[in-house]
Amino acid sequence: MKGELLHAERKLAEREFRITPQRRTILKVLRSHQNRHLTAEQIYRIARAQGFKLGLATVYRTLMDLERLGLVARLEIGKGPARYELTPTHTQPHYHLVCLRCGRIFEVTASIPEDFQKIIAQNQNFAISDRSIEVFGYCEACRSK
Amino acid sequence: MKGELLHAERKLAEREFRITPQRRTILKVLRSHQNRHLTAEQIYRIARAQGFKLGLATVYRTLMDLERLGLVARLEIGKGPARYELTPTHTQPHYHLVCLRCGRIFEVTASIPEDFQKIIAQNQNFAISDRSIEVFGYCEACRSK
DNA sequence: GTATCTGCAAAACTTTTGCAGCTCG
DNA sequence: CGAGCTGCAAAAGTTTTGCAGATAC
Numbered sequence: 001m002k003g004e005l006l007h008a009e010r011k012l013a014e015r016e017f018r019i020t021p022q023r024r025t026i027l028k029v030l031r032s033h034q035n036r037h038l039t040a041e042q043i044y045r046i047a048r049a050q051g052f053k054l055g056l057a058t059v060y061r062t063l064m065d066l067e068r069l070g071l072v073a074r075l076e077i078g079k080g081p082a083r084y085e086l087t088p089t090h091t092q093p094h095y096h097l098v099c100l101r102c103g104r105i106f107e108v109t110a111s112i113p114e115d116f117q118k119i120i121a122q123n124q125n126f127a128i129s130d131r132s133i134e135v136f137g138y139c140e141a142c143r144s145k
Numbered sequence: 146m147k148g149e150l151l152h153a154e155r156k157l158a159e160r161e162f163r164i165t166p167q168r169r170t171i172l173k174v175l176r177s178h179q180n181r182h183l184t185a186e187q188i189y190r191i192a193r194a195q196g197f198k199l200g201l202a203t204v205y206r207t208l209m210d211l212e213r214l215g216l217v218a219r220l221e222i223g224k225g226p227a228r229y230e231l232t233p234t235h236t237q238p239h240y241h242l243v244c245l246r247c248g249r250i251f252e253v254t255a256s257i258p259e260d261f262q263k264i265i266a267q268n269q270n271f272a273i274s275d276r277s278i279e280v281f282g283y284c285e286a287c288r289s290k
Numbered sequence: 291g292t293a294t295c296t297g298c299a300a301a302a303c304t305t306t307t308g309c310a311g312c313t314c315g
Numbered sequence: 316c317g318a319g320c321t322g323c324a325a326a327a328g329t330t331t332t333g334c335a336g337a338t339a340c
Binding site: 076077078095097099100106108110112113115116119120123124125126127128129131132133134135136137138139140143 | 221222223240242244245251253255257258260261264265268269270271272273274276277278279280281282283284285288
């Protein structure tokens, strides 16, 4: 097991969370699937497939903690279970293009236009977070049918 | 009961759906709460409180049908049950500002900037639907605490 | 040593489905 | 009349919780 503590681990330690093998494992799985938007169940399966022992409830509990710390974002996309992604360390907001047909999520990392931000900020005095923006529509594959 | 058939009812009839009292009721509740983003359960309770008889399963089934017809949009916001809104007849895409703290949804009806649309369209050859775009952040009330 | 964490199983919730009977057109 | 719709209750699927034992610090 690695000795070094990465960003997320440091943040956990700072807030008096314990660095357990289970939590390390979950972070590791998330790190090795940066663009996959995994469900809790998938994280659980991947971890077990790699020989780590942990329970599904622990995955849910850990994801909840990580979300509160701002290390993980929870995405509710269409039906079925929620999906989770590691929030990049030096993140700029990014877009999620969600296909209403196939449910796949495409990432666009482009900064958000100035005038767009103004509209939002002025209209309700609303502060955009560093989370993603979700745009719904139809992907190329689904449209060409 | 009204004799006239409104937009939604006409659309249902066109597609060989039957106009039943239950479906009328559900549409009526949605119409009288245009900006409220109701859950299936809430629709069910409101309808019953007004003296209409119907089952929760019917509400779910009807909402599913209405969604397929494009008359209703299903919103997954944070935890808990999904929420539904009537899609305006002559709609332009609108924004939903979702507060990550209190979960409230604020509407912004402003057209989507040109350059924004271009970024999306070009990047993945993705076609934005007439559904809303969801932006996450913190509302005024929650920030002033 | 002890407050925190974990696994398991049960509970809680939301949504879907099977089926017998009812109703719209 | 007949295809489609409804209500009920049961099932399915996802997430949370209680608790006894284990563990990080």
